[in-house]
Amino acid sequence: MVRRVSIGAPGTVLDLGSGSGVLAAAASKMWPTARVTTVDVDPAARFASLVLGLDHLTADATDFDLPGRFGGNGVDVVLSNPPFGGLPPAAAFAGILAAAGLDAIDGFAPSLELLFAAQALRLARPGGAVVLILSDGLATGRRNIAARRALLGAHGIASVTQMPAGSFRRTEAAGFVLSLIKGAPPSDQIELRRVRVDGREDPPVVVDSAEAATRLDHGFHAAIRSGREGRCLRDLGASIVRGSVELGSAELPREAIFHTTDFPSGDVRSALWLPCGAVRPERRVVVAERGDILVARLGRRLEDKVCHVAGGWTVPTSAVLRVRLPGEGGSAIAKVLMTRAGTARLAATARGTGARMLGREDLLTMPLPI
Ligand SMILES: C[S@@+](CC[C@H](N)C(=O)[O-])C[C@H]1O[C@@H](n2cnc3c(N)ncnc32)[C@H](O)[C@@H]1O
Incomplete structure (x- = not known):
């Protein structure tokens, strides 16, 4: 994080939500003459700063008046690895967002993390650097497009x-390091980078601001740029619907339902014959039948959970997407999705870490490697 700070020789550095002081320690090592201050709501965090010989303030980062306690124009560098999850206090949210200039757009998903980002922006001086950890949700989630x-x-x-994934202890959540200059002209060329588990870095991908607002993950944009660009399922006239029943709650026998645990492996994937003995449901439920493609919407390694229905019918659960193509297109497209390139693209398009999610719109607009 300190290496991502894009201004030179700061005189003042603030670590917002300092905890063990790991960021503050890195900052004082990097800039030995800088005045580094830590802030945390947990009184115990004071001791870490004492040991490091740093200034410390026990304070709530969601306090609207916090910037006033630092006086002046703001600090040169703000670093923050905010708490993920949790809702912000309603009273503070609107005021802090407005004061950070982040309130102008509708559709914000309120989160404590976003409030920390807004407060970090308020604490920095104009032209100062803010380097933040973003959760996967804030960096890639559809709900946060307006915030991005x-x-x-x-x-x-x-x-x-x-x-x-695994950058943080006790969680498999991935994270992103956002580095910005407060109030600098918005960049139209945004550099997305990626660090691998072994510490190696992939070549950066440069995206424009509209692409970056869609999502900020290098993995997704790199996959889209690799190889020949294809058309997407929407261009091919596909319709995608999500299954309409829940496992266990439907008034249907288990063998009539298709859940993420039912995806076959091997050659069966491209020609799955489903049982059709049970009486077809009368209710208006989503049914998959000959020619349809089934793709897992939720779960681990969902890029491997693709199959083409060669015969019979089934009722997919809400964790499964049914893809229907005009004519006999299903078989060819299912094969594309099962190639190495198709699998890699599905993996890059799914959001989240661990148990992942593939949105209907994401699948409709994913460029196919054809
Ligand atoms: C994810 S930890 C980061 C700790 C450390 N900076 C690091 O990178 O390892 C988040 C820290 O924010 C602190 N925190 C949580 N809510 C806070 C609040 N409202 N105001 C100030 N600090 C808060 C927690 O006590 C914790 O130390």
Whole structure:
């Protein structure tokens, strides 16, 4: 994170939500003459700073008046690895967002993490550097497009670095390092980077701000750029619907239902024959039949969970997407999705880490490797 700071020789550095002081320690090693201050709501965090010989403030980062306690124009560098999850206090949210210039767009998904980002922006001086850890949700989730657009539109983005899963203790959540210059002209060329588990870095991918607002993960944009660009399922006239029943709750026998655990492996994937003995449901439920493709929407390694229905019918659960193509297109497209390139593209398009999610719209617009 300190290496991603894109201004030279800061005089003042703030670590917001300092905890064990790991970021503050890296900052004081990197800039020995800088005045480094730590802030944390947990009184125990004071001791880590004492040991490091740093200034410390026990304070709530969601306090609207926090910037006033630092006086002046703001600090040169703000670093923050905010708490993920949790809702922000309603009272503080609107005011802090507005004061950070992040309130102009509708559709924000309120989160404590976003509030930390807004407060970090308020604490930095104009032209100062803010380097933040972003969760997967804030970096790639559809719910946060408006928040990303607001950040990208108001500040100069120096880089966004995708870190490997397992970067944080006790969680497999991935994280991103966002580095920006407060109030600098918005960048239209945004550098997305990625660090692998072994510490190696992939070649950066440069995206424009509209692409970056869609999502900030290097993995997705690199996959899209690799190889020949194909058309997407929407261009091919596909319709995609999500299964309409839940496992266990439907008034249907288990063998009539298709869940993520039912995906076959091997050659069967491209020609799956489903049982058709049971009485077809009368209710208006989503049914998959000959020619349809089934793709897992939720779960681990969902890129391997693709199959083409060669005969029979089934009722997919809500964790499964049914893809229907005009004519006999299903078989060829299922094969494309099962190639190495198709699998890699599905993996890059799914969001989240661990148990992942593939949205209907994401699958419709995913360029196919054809
Ligand atoms: C994810 S930890 C990061 C700790 C450390 N900076 C690091 O990178 O390992 C988040 C820290 O934010 C602190 N924190 C949580 N809510 C806070 C709040 N409202 N105000 C200030 N600090 C808070 C927690 O006590 C914790 O130390």
